[in-house]
Amino acid sequence: MAFIAHPERRPVLIAGASSGIGAATGEWLAAAGYPVALAARRVDRLQELAEKIIASGGEAVAVPLDVTDEVSVRDCVAKAEAALGALEIVVAGAGDLAVGRSYEIGTDEFASQVDIHLIGAHRLYRNVVPAMIDRRRGDFVFIGSDVTIRPRPWSSAYVAAKSGIDGLVATAQLELEGTGVRASVVRPGQVLTGMGMNLDQKTTEDMLNDWIRHGLARHGNFLQPEHIAQAVSAVVTMPRGAHMRVVEVEAEGALGTPDKNSGGEN
Template sequence: MPLSPDRKIILITGASSGIGEATARLLAARGHHVVLGARRTDRLEALVQDIRAAGGDAECHGLDVTEAEDVRAFVDSAHRVHGRVDVLVNNAGVMALSKLEALKVDEWNRMIDVNVRGLLHGIAAALPLMRGQRHGQFVNVASIGAHAVSPTAAVYCATKYAAWAISEGLRQEVGGDIRVTTISPGVTESELADSISDPVGREEMRTYREVAIPASAVAEAIAYAVGQPPEVDVNEIVVRPTASPA
């Protein structure tokens, strides 16, 4: 039986926690079929069970966005099974905060690999399919760090500036068939900060996280962009705490 035009095949990277998990739950609850990717497959499998128990449709695949072939297989599998890919939510990201003088080169490279190359791998995998089917939408999760730089966040912000620039360039290139949305969350309740190894960066984020929004608020912004009619392209949403100082 063909899917309803209002029911979309939506792929989400970094779906095992935080914004990705909240987005999966919300979009599935609104009747879409969600295809979830992340490295932590045990969490993905539990999430799929929860979604199905609530009456939604979901499936999951192990995914490392830093591997181009991995991302291509993730997207191609969804296309092969469902016949189309309506939305790709490029959500996978890492945040390792430290001053540049700390010289955490490995962490810089990891952020570049996940936040920039991972995004590009998603575009490379899905864009030809969306071109061929003459419709589709990329939802790229950036950050308020794409709009302002703060101490200890220079490299992280650089990767999110890059995400914003790539999204804007893609929007200008694809024209009328494919929509491109950038979501820039402010401080959000998530596990992103848990892996910060630098004590200065940890303290900086602890202070920032005193005022935070739930991941579900960002999921609502993503759902809003996805839910617009095909001729409406919501290009950017910044969503952050009302009391956010910056």
């Protein structure tokens, strides 16, 4: 059977759209002509972003979402579809960051990270993918992290949760083969967002020193949220018949001084 082309109108739901990667992805896709449902707990911020998108000629709606609450997830999906139509694209990027050494972080805090980043993403996935399968098309994009291949000290709960995302996506890709639905994961490196910016100075210094000690801070360059938005856009705009399964995005190191012996300019 030939692949069914994507329809002209592809409504998008973005979880975690009140700031950072989610907000940038909402703006980027809206500018490309996608109707976007912006979902998160901070509805006031969502509304501001939706109004900005609409003022720029796009189509957007703000929808409350708490990915740790099954009822909230179901209501969010229903409200997004009532406003925009059946969801063609869903981006699961809700999350926050709790840091601490693995033997010091509390069990409840550890579990909370897993609930938000992994179980929350699965709640959203299971509430939208069956209908995508019925329509024989759809894109579900998980925002993962490069910590799954380069774990960082002080991030054990986050690493465990994002490693679970990798496992979920790998399994989903096998199960969705031949359904017309694509599950993908985008793994960003360090991104300059609000996550982790509320840490006290000593915690930040101790954590960064451990990263440096293990060679995990090669340079000080960070990605911008817009870089990840572009990666998500590349995934979902791929024509039917092809599948960008895993996309890794890392910050490029600063240009060094040309080596006189390497043929570079003086």
